Amino acid sequence: MLSQNNNHWEGSATDIIAASKYLNAPIYDEPKKIGKIINIYDDLLFGIDDIRHVYDPVGTRGKKIHIFDKSLGDDGVLGDDGVLGDDGVLGDDGEQEELIFD
Numbered sequence: 001m002l003s004q005n006n007n008h009w010e011g012s013a014t015d016i017i018a019a020s021k022y023l024n025a026p027i028y029d030e031p032k033k034i035g036k037i038i039n040i041y042d043d044l045l046f047g048i049d050d051i052r053h054v055y056d057p058v059g060t061r062g063k064k065i066h067i068f069d070k071s072l073g074d075d076g077v078l079g080d081d082g083v084l085g086d087d088g089v090l091g092d093d094g095e096q097e098e099l100i101f102d
Contacts, residue, residue: 011063012063012065013031035066038066051071052071
């Protein structure tokens, strides 16, 4: 889903189940179980695939939202984190820098 959406995807567990059908990998578990599975494997998503996952329990439209982003490095290629560096591109320092526009 990330590669089809510019390295970003967000939606509820129900949205993940719906999207799985279009990817020929249907998920039949309940949404609540999907959320638990994502949380269990959260560290592996980042550690192995450089995918940052954020869970927003308030979400939008009254839904609990999972947000996934593929990390980019300073050189604009897939990297090791997902935060903005001081040059305005996703960097590798682990902190989001303040951007100053003249």
